[in-house]
Amino acid sequence: MALKIALFGITRDIVGQPTLELPAPAPATVGALLDHLRANYPALGQLRSCAVAVNNEYAPADQALGPNDEIALIPPVAGG
Amino acid sequence: MALKIALFGITRDIVGQPTLELPAPAPATVGALLDHLRANYPALGQLRSCAVAVNNEYAPADQALGPNDEIALIPPVAGG
């Protein structure tokens, strides 16, 4: 199962591209995805926070990920 | 010593005119003025409050009044 992850703000700078495609077998949960990405991009671990959004909602670590989900990495927001 | 008192809002309605002139001998203090006016216009005593302003400032009861002072009756304000 492959995943496609949208990157915003500083996460796009860290990864160096606006989206990331993970080929199967990809991480099955939000928590596993974060572990995988932090292992590959250690700078992500230095952020104040890094959440995962699934279909426009903040997702808890145990949420399962599917190939049709719209997944995004959410570094610390700073609107306003 | 005569006094001239400006009336606003409901105090003007109660007294029936926009200013009131008190001929000498007029009340010598803010407190005496209020006592005098409440005696002559009992409806003033039914207001939630009735302050006296001297030269654009709220004045305490013991403040002395002079013929050159700008004096006004201040019923409950309701700006905003």
Added chain:
Amino acid sequence: MTPHLSITDQPIDVAAALAAVQTEAAGAVNSFIGTVRNQSGGRRVRRLHYESYDSMALTQLGHVVAQAYAKWPMLEKVAVVHRKGTLALGDVAVVVAVATPHRAESFAACQFIIDTLKQVVTIWKREEYEDGTEWVAAHP
């Protein structure tokens, strides 16, 4: 900074009041706009009449704003415009706008100014209903 304070019998230009406080030094602008409601204490309001003792109202407004500057030294700019005369439903009766570098203080200072204005500024409101008029807050 000299505050922009006025009492006017003309329609209030809200955009001008907001523009009066905006500055590159202050990132936060809070404003309060009071408009004429169509009801008051369950009675239908047709229109409003504001009377002002202008010289004292401006003196007291100056005191209120001075107190705000003392309480929030970071306050950059303040504008207060109050309308007087006859107002229709929906008309703007008052605008308070404040600019501060940070946002929490903009809310606190603006709320302090409108709350205190309502206590001390010599403006009186007469509401007009279908069946008469009343001086607001005059009686207990």
Added chain:
Amino acid sequence: MTPHLSITDQPIDVAAALAAVQTEAAGAVNSFIGTVRNQSGGRRVRRLHYESYDSMALTQLGHVVAQAYAKWPMLEKVAVVHRKGTLALGDVAVVVAVATPHRAESFAACQFIIDTLKQVVTIWKREEYEDGTEWVAAHP
């Protein structure tokens, strides 16, 4: 009432956002305007870049406003407009406007919306200084 929520790369029309919430049923309008400051943490700012994940930002903004309506049932109308793209000093970055029948709630609801927006809405700010740029709040 359907709130007026948008994220735009065009200059924000503050007057339109205020007009969107005004109603004869609500006498109190509180608004917060965030503008670009000329300094941040002691550094001179030259301009700002806002990036937005629009679909999620609007979803989260909808949640924030729904929470506000739940907390303040008297809330009549809400407008929130956030700018994205490159902004110059003094430009308006965000406007929040709320209308309620009474004034204390207008302040509380407006402050809740801007405070919560800043915590959850997926917009990122990159400040540009004389000597580089930085994603705001990214690092501890």
